Amino acid sequence: MEVSRIRALRGPNLWSRHTAIEGIVSCSDGELDIDLLPGFETRLRERFPEIALLQPTAHQQKVTMAHALEFAALGLQAQAGCPVTFSRTTATIEPGIYQVVVEYSEEAVGRLAFDLALELCRAAAADTPFDLDGALERLRELDEDIRLGPSTGSIVYAAVARGIPYRRLTEGSLVQFGWGSKQRRIQAAETDASSAVAEAIAQDKDLTKMLLRAAGVPVPHGRPVDDAADAWAAAQEIGGAVVVKPQDGNQGKGISVNLKTQEQVEAAYAVAARFSDEILVERYLPGHDYRALVVGDKLVAVARRDPPQVVGDGVHSVRELVEQVNRDPRRSSGHATSLTKIRFDEIALARLAEQGLDADSVPARGVRVILRNNANLSTGGSATDVTDDVHPEFAARAVAAARTVGLDIAGIDIVCENVLQPMEEQGGGIVEVNAAPGLRMHLQPSFGKGRAVGEAIVDSMFAPGDDARIPLVAVAGTNGKTTTVRLIAHLMAQRGWRVGLTTTDGVIVNGRLMDTGDCSGPKSARNVLLHPDVDAAVFETARGGVLREGLGFDRCDVAVVTNIGKGDHLGLSYISTVEDLSVVKRVIVQNMKPETGVAVLNAADPMVVAMADSCPGTVTFFAAERTLPAMAKHRAQGRRVVHVDGDAIVVAEGMSEERYPLAGIPLTAGGSIRFQVENAMAAIAAARAIGIDPELIRQGLATFVSDAATAPGRFNVFNYRGATLIADYGHNPDAIAALVAAIETMPARRRSVVISGAGDRRDEDIRQQTEILGDAFDSVVLYQDQCQRGRADGEVLALLREGLANARRTREVQEIRGEFVAIDTALAALEAGDLCLILIDQVEEALAHIGRRVAAA
Numbered sequence: 001m002e003v004s005r006i007r008a009l010r011g012p013n014l015w016s017r018h019t020a021i022e023g024i025v026s027c028s029d030g031e032l033d034i035d036l037l038p039g040f041e042t043r044l045r046e047r048f049p050e051i052a053l054l055q056p057t058a059h060q061q062k063v064t065m066a067h068a069l070e071f072a073a074l075g076l077q078a079q080a081g082c083p084v085t086f087s088r089t090t091a092t093i094e095p096g097i098y099q100v101v102v103e104y105s106e107e108a109v110g111r112l113a114f115d116l117a118l119e120l121c122r123a124a125a126a127d128t129p130f131d132l133d134g135a136l137e138r139l140r141e142l143d144e145d146i147r148l149g150p151s152t153g154s155i156v157y158a159a160v161a162r163g164i165p166y167r168r169l170t171e172g173s174l175v176q177f178g179w180g181s182k183q184r185r186i187q188a189a190e191t192d193a194s195s196a197v198a199e200a201i202a203q204d205k206d207l208t209k210m211l212l213r214a215a216g217v218p219v220p221h222g223r224p225v226d227d228a229a230d231a232w233a234a235a236q237e238i239g240g241a242v243v244v245k246p247q248d249g250n251q252g253k254g255i256s257v258n259l260k261t262q263e264q265v266e267a268a269y270a271v272a273a274r275f276s277d278e279i280l281v282e283r284y285l286p287g288h289d290y291r292a293l294v295v296g297d298k299l300v301a302v303a304r305r306d307p308p309q310v311v312g313d314g315v316h317s318v319r320e321l322v323e324q325v326n327r328d329p330r331r332s333s334g335h336a337t338s339l340t341k342i343r344f345d346e347i348a349l350a351r352l353a354e355q356g357l358d359a360d361s362v363p364a365r366g367v368r369v370i371l372r373n374n375a376n377l378s379t380g381g382s383a384t385d386v387t388d389d390v391h392p393e394f395a396a397r398a399v400a401a402a403r404t405v406g407l408d409i410a411g412i413d414i415v416c417e418n419v420l421q422p423m424e425e426q427g428g429g430i431v432e433v434n435a436a437p438g439l440r441m442h443l444q445p446s447f448g449k450g451r452a453v454g455e456a457i458v459d460s461m462f463a464p465g466d467d468a469r470i471p472l473v474a475v476a477g478t479n480g481k482t483t484t485v486r487l488i489a490h491l492m493a494q495r496g497w498r499v500g501l502t503t504t505d506g507v508i509v510n511g512r513l514m515d516t517g518d519c520s521g522p523k524s525a526r527n528v529l530l531h532p533d534v535d536a537a538v539f540e541t542a543r544g545g546v547l548r549e550g551l552g553f554d555r556c557d558v559a560v561v562t563n564i565g566k567g568d569h570l571g572l573s574y575i576s577t578v579e580d581l582s583v584v585k586r587v588i589v590q591n592m593k594p595e596t597g598v599a600v601l602n603a604a605d606p607m608v609v610a611m612a613d614s615c616p617g618t619v620t621f622f623a624a625e626r627t628l629p630a631m632a633k634h635r636a637q638g639r640r641v642v643h644v645d646g647d648a649i650v651v652a653e654g655m656s657e658e659r660y661p662l663a664g665i666p667l668t669a670g671g672s673i674r675f676q677v678e679n680a681m682a683a684i685a686a687a688r689a690i691g692i693d694p695e696l697i698r699q700g701l702a703t704f705v706s707d708a709a710t711a712p713g714r715f716n717v718f719n720y721r722g723a724t725l726i727a728d729y730g731h732n733p734d735a736i737a738a739l740v741a742a743i744e745t746m747p748a749r750r751r752s753v754v755i756s757g758a759g760d761r762r763d764e765d766i767r768q769q770t771e772i773l774g775d776a777f778d779s780v781v782l783y784q785d786q787c788q789r790g791r792a793d794g795e796v797l798a799l800l801r802e803g804l805a806n807a808r809r810t811r812e813v814q815e816i817r818g819e820f821v822a823i824d825t826a827l828a829a830l831e832a833g834d835l836c837l838i839l840i841d842q843v844e845e846a847l848a849h850i851g852r853r854v855a856a857a
Contacts, residue, residue, distance in 0.1 A: 001065045001125075002026045003118060006161050012591040013550035014584055018086045018103040021073070021110040025089075025098045031065035037125065044068060044124035048132055052077045065121060072117035073102040073110075080139035082109060093573045099574065109143045119266045123539055144332070146171060151189045151439040152453030162458060162701030163467040165554055167526070177461070178468025179553075180500065180534035184461050188434035189409055191461060199435040203248045205280050208405060208433050212435035215404045217397055218429040220415075222282025228266040234281040235265050240606060243431075244268035248275030255374045258284050271347070285415035285429055289375040290386070292395075293442055293453055294402035294413040296460040301393040301442035301451040302387045302419055308342040308371045308380030312363025319344065319359040323373070327789030330444070331380075339446065342380030343759060346462055382730070383441035385448030386419050393422035395512035401430050409457060411437025457512045462783055470529075470774060471497070471536040471690050472553060472587040477562030477602075478581075479735045481520075481540045482681045483706065484562055487667065487683040489538045495692055497535040504542065504729075505712055505843060509534060516844070525552030538692075543584045547573045551591060558599040558689045559588040559615075560682050565609035565734035570762055582607040590614050590793035596690035600682055603630040603641070607653040622681040624674070626652075642685045647671065653689055654778065658694045660684060665701045672745045673715065677704070677736035708851065713843040715742070718854050722832030727840050727850055731758055733768040739837060740776045748835035752779035754826045755839045756819065757800050759791035766796060767803035774807025777837070779829070783822035785841040820849050827853055 005024040013020065034040050034054065041054060052071045056064045067089045074087040086103040103111025116135045123130035148156055152173040156166050159177050167176045169594020173188040185192040190199075224247060225231040235242045242334065244265060245255040246779035254275035256268030265281070272279045276586055293301040310321035322344050325331070331339040342348070344359070348371040352358055355369065363369050375381040402410035414842050422455040423429060462468055471492070475485050485844045491502040496512040502524040507515040509531055514525065528537050529552070541551065562581050589599045589611045597617030602608040605624040609630045612619045621634050626643035635641045640653040649665070651658040656820045663672035676808050680701065687697050708716045712727035714808070730739050743751070748786045753773050757766040759760055773780060782800050784793075797815055804810055819841055826836050840846035 001028070001121060002115075003032055003120070006111065006114060007548060008104075008111070009101075009550040010066070010107070011550035011552055011589060012554060014587060015088055015101045015170045015241035015549060016086050017105070017389045017591060018057055018084075019105070019110075019357060019550075020086065020101045020103045021114050023069075023100045023102075023114060024284060025066040025069060025100050026063045027096045029096070031132045033062040034065060035063070038436055039127075040068075042123055042128055044072075044121070046074065046489075047124055048072060048120055050079050056348040060376055062746050064094055064098065065098050065125075067199065068121050068124075069114075069117050070100045070102060070233075071575075072120050073100075075103075076116055076120075076135060076139060077104065077109065077113045080109075080113075080136050082106070082113075082139070082141060084145060085408075093576055106143055106146050108146055108185060109139055111568075112142055113139060120469060131477050144327070147187070148175075150443055150702040152186070152438075154439055154443050155186055155189065155457050156454075158452070158454035158458040159468075160830065161178060161455075162462070163469075164458070164462065164530075165467075165469065171175045173544055174553060176530065177458075179472070179529040180467075180470040181498070181532060182468045182470055183530075183532060184468065186457075186461075188436045189439055190241070190458065191408055191457070192437060193461075195406060195409045201408060202410070202433045202435045203664075205245070205247050205432060207477065209282075211404050212401055212430060212433070215406065217401050218423050219284040220285050220429050220431060222280060225269070225279050228269040230560040231269040231279065231281050232262045232265045235259070235262075238283050240422075241285050243271050243282050243287075245280055245282075246250050246272050247278035247280045248276055248845070249387075282431070285431065287415050287428055290414040290416065290419060291383075291437070291441060292398040292414060293437060293439070293451075294392075294399050294412060295453070295456045296408060297399055297403070299390065300387075301385070301453050302398075303383040303385050303389050303441040303445055303448075305375035305377065305441065306382050306384070307375045308348075308382075310342075310363075310368060310369050310371070312365055312367040314362065314365040317360045318357060318369055320443075321369070322348075323416050339382065339440075340380055344371070347372060355416070357393070375440055379440065382446035383447040385442070385451065387451060389698060390419045391421050394419050397453060399428070405433045407435055408436060408460065409437065434697060443505040464732075469557075470534060472556045473536075473538045473558040473560065473690065474541045474542075474551075474556040474592075474683075474692065475538065475560040475562065475685050475686075476555075476585040476588050477542045477560075477608075478565050478568050478732065479730075479738065480562040480675060480682070481542075482729075483676070483711050484679045484682050484686075485538050485540045486711050487679060487700075487704055488560075488686045490704045491537045491683060491687040491692055491697055492538065492690070494696040494700040495536075495683075499536050499538065500531055500534035501540075502528060503540045504798065518542075522549045522552030529553065541588050543569060543575065543581065544573075546584050546587050547575070553591075555591045555593055556588060556597065557593055558598050558600060558686045559592050560686050561589065561602060561611060561736070562678070562682055563586055563602050563605045565605065566732070567759065568621050568732040568734075568765075571767070572760060578607060579628055582610070586611045586614055590616070592617050598686075600685040600689060602678070602682070603628050603634075620685045622678070622685050624677060624681075626650075640688070642681045644671070644681075646678060649677070649684060650692075651684060658688075660694075660698060661699060664698060665704075667701070667704055667706050669745075673742040675742060676715065681776075708847045712847055715739070716847065718850060720827060720836075720854050721831040721857050723834040723836060724856070725827075725836050725838060725850065729839045730839055732761070733765060733772060736769045736772045737838075743835065744776070746835060748777070749831070751777045751835050751837075752781065752826055753777040753837045753839065754781045754783065754822050755800065756783045756785040756822075757796045758785075759796050760789065760839075763799055766799040768805030770800045771806075774810040779812040779826075780804060780807075780810050780814070781822050782808055782813065782824045783819055784817050819846060823849060824853070837847050 007022045009020045070089045084103040088101045254272040269716045289305045326341040331341045398412045411434035414431035440455045490500045493501045500509045502519045508521045520540040525539045594616040599615040603621035620640040622642035624644040638654045648659040668676045716727045718725040
C-alpha cells in the first residue's frame with residue numbers, strides 16, 4: 001500500500017462539512033481484500049485493539065487495506081482524545097486506487113495520525129512491532145501543543161455556539177471572529193478593544209495601586225525598592241508582615257508573602273529579582289486569595305484560590321503525596337487542562353522548611369502541608385467558585401478597578417477574609433489588576449460550578465443576535481461564473497456596500513484590484529473575509545479549489561449555480577462525468593445558511609435542478625422559459641422564479657411580479673445575447689435574495705457594461721477599421737456554443753475565429769470546440785497557446801484540426817505558433833463589415849494587445 005498524495009481539506013468539501021485529511025492510496029492486488037491476507041486483521045487488532053470493526057458496506061463489498069488505513073487514522077486520533085467521528089474510503093475509476101478521507105480537529109495531528117496509521121498497517125502486514133502507546137503519546141503531545149488553550153478555547157466555543165465564524169491567525173491564541181468589516185480579534189482573554197496603555201498600566205503594579213487609591217478602591221500600602229536593604233527598610237516603614245513581588249510580574253512568579261524578618265525579606269528580594277529588575281514591597285493582607293473576572297462593566301465570576309497543598313495520611317511522605325496529587329488527569333505541566341501539576345522545586349522545599357518539614361517527612365493524617373505561599377493555578381494551586389456569594393459592594397469595587405485601569409476584560413486579585421461583605425469592612429484590598437487573565441479557574445474550578453465566562457466575553461464583543469457575518473454570495477457552474485460574480489458585486493455596490501469579490505481574473509475590493517491571476521479558490525476567499533473594509537462578498541467558486549482544499553467559508557447566504565451543461569475539466573482529479581462534476585458544484589448549495597439561505601439554480605439544466613434536493617434553505621429557479629417543468633411547479637407553489645417575458649426579465653413570487661426591461665440591461669444587448677440574459681437573471685435573483693431593492697438593481701443593471709475594464713475576457717466588443725472584434729475567454733464546448741448563438745444575431749459580411757485549446761481537457765472536448773466553430777465561421781486561425789499542460793508539441797493543434805474535418809462552413813484554416821501572432825494574422829485579413837471572434841488564453845495580456853492594435857488603427 002502506497003500513499004501518493006495527501007491534502008488538507010480546511011473547509012466544507014466534497015465529502016462533508018468537516019475538516020479532513022484526504023489521501024490517494026494505491027493497493028496492490030493482494031491488498032484489495034484483507035480476508036485474503038492471512039492473519040492480517042488479527043495482527044492489526046493485536047497492535048491496536050480499539051480499532052473499529054472492519055466490515056464491508058453496501059457500497060464496498062470487500063474491506064481493502066485502504067479501509068484499514070482509514071479506520072486506523074480515525075481511531076488513533078479518537079484514542080488520543082481528539083473529537084473526530086467522520087471518515088470515508090471511496091474507490092476511484094482506476095483499479096486499486098482509493099480516496100481515503102479522515103476528519104481532523106487539528107491539521108498537524110490529522111497528518112501525523114495518517115502517517116502513524118500507515119506505519120500500523122504496514123507493521124500488521126509484515127508482522128513487525130508497532131508502539132501504540134508511543135504513537136498515542138505523540139498525538140496527544142502534538143494536540144496539546146497546537147490546540148487552543150482553555151481560556152481562548154472557551155471564547156471560541158462560545159462564538160461558534162452563536163454562529164459566529166472564527167479563524168486562527170497564528171499557531172498561538174490570536175483569533176479573528178467574524179468577517180470583513182464586522183471582524184473582531186482576541187489574543188487569549190484579551191480583545192482588540194484592550195488598549196496598549198491600559199495593559200501597560202496593569203503591568204506596573206505600583207502605578208496601578210496609585211490610580212486605584214485615587215479612585216477610592218482599597219489597596220495595600222507599599223512602594224518600589226532598589227535593593228535588598230531598601231526592601232527591608234520599606235518593610236520596616238510599613239510595619240508588620242509584608243509581600244515582596246516583581247513590579248511587572250505575572251502568574252505568581254517571584255512572589256513571596258507574609259514575610260516578617262529581615263532574612264525572609266532579603267531572600268524574597270533575591271527570588272523576585274530573578275523575574276524583574278523592579279521590585280515592590282507592600283503590606284501583607286491576611287485572608288484568602290480571590291480572583292474576580294470583570295468583563296465590560298460586569299463582574300461575571302469570582303474564585304477563591306488556595307495555594308498548592310497536600311493532606312497527610314500518616315503513611316506517605318510529602319514527596320509521595322505530591323506525586324499522588326499530580327496523577328490527577330485534570331493536572332498537566334502546562335495550561336491545557338483545568339489544573340497544573342504542583343511543582344516540587346526549591347521554593348516548595350523552602351516552604352516546607354518553614355513548617356519544619358522536608359520532602360521525606362510523613363505528615364500526620366489530616367495535616368495540611370502548604371507547598372507555596374501564592375495561590376496561582378499556574379504553580380499548582382486550586383480554585384473554588386464563590387460567584388453566587390459576592391456582596392454587591394465587593395463586586396462594585398472590582399468593576400471600578402477594571403474601569404480605572406481601562407481594561408474591558410480584567411482579572412482582579414483581591415485578598416480578604418470573604419466575599420460576603422465589602423472589602424473595606426474586613427480590611428481587604430485589591431493587590432493586582434491583570435490584563436489577559438486566565439479563565440481556567442472559572443471554567444473548571446476544583447470545587448463549585450463552572451461559569452460561562454466565554455459566553456460573557458463574546459456577548460461583550462457582539463450585540464445580541466449579531467453573528468458577525470457579512471452578506472456572502474458564492475457562484476459555481478461551468479460557464480458564466482465570472483460575469484455573474486462581477487454583476488452581483490456591482491448590484492451590491494448600489495446599496496453602498498464595499499464589496500469584495502474573487503474571480504478567475506483576480507481579487508477586487510471596493511473597486512480596487514488587490515490580486516491578479518486565478519483567484520477563484522479558498523485562499524483568495526479567506527483573504528477577502530480578512531479584509532476590514534469589506535461589507536459584502538461575492539466568490540467565484542471553482543471546482544479545483546473545492547477539490548484541493550474545500551470552501552474558504554463555512555456557509556454562504558446565497559449559492560448560485562449557473563449551469564453544468566456538458567461539463568468542463570472532466571477527467572481531472574477523478575471527476576470523470578458530469579454527474580461527478582455536479583456533486584462538486586453542489587457543495588456551495590449544501591453549505592448555506594439553513595432556512596434563511598437561498599439557492600439560485602438554473603431550471604434549464606437538469607443537473608442543477610437536482611441540487612434543490614440538497615438545499616437546506618429556499619430555492620429560486622431561473623430560466624428564460626417559464627414553462628419548464630421545474631419553473632412551472634415552483635411558480636405554482638408560490639415560490640420565486642426568474643424568467644423572460646417578452647422584452648423584460650421578470651421576478652415572480654406569489655401574486656407579485658417585478659419587471660426589469662432588457663433594454664435597460666446593456667450587458668444583454670437588448671436581450672440578443674442569450675447567455676448574458678441568463679447571467680443577468682442569476683444576478684438579479686441573487687441580489688433579490690440578499691435583500692437589495694428592485695430600483696437599486698435596475699440602476700445597477702443599467703450601469704454595468706461588459707467591456708475589457710469591467711468584465712475582461714467576457715464578450716468584450718471592439719471596433720477595428722469597421723470590423724467587429726469580440727474577445728472572450730470561452731474554453732469549453734458549452735461556452736463555444738453560447739458564443740456562436742450570440743454572434744449569429746450580429747450581422748457580418750465574413751466571419752473568422754481565432755482559437756486554441758487547453759491541454760488539460762479531454763480529446764473529445766478539444767475536438768468538439770472546433771466542430772461547433774466549423775459550422776459557424778468562414779475562416780479559422782488555430783494557435784498553440786503558452787502552456788500545453790502536459791500535451792506534446794502540436795498535439796492540441798492536431799485535435800483542433802480533427803474537429804474541423806467535417807466543417808460545413810469553414811474553408812480556410814491556418815496554424816500559428818503564439819497567441820499574439822495569431823491575433824495579428826486574423827486582424828490583417830479583416831475588412832469593414834467583417835466579424836472576428838478571438839478566444840483568448842492570456843486574458844490581460846491578450847486584451848492589452850488587442851487594445852493597442854485597435855488604438856493604432
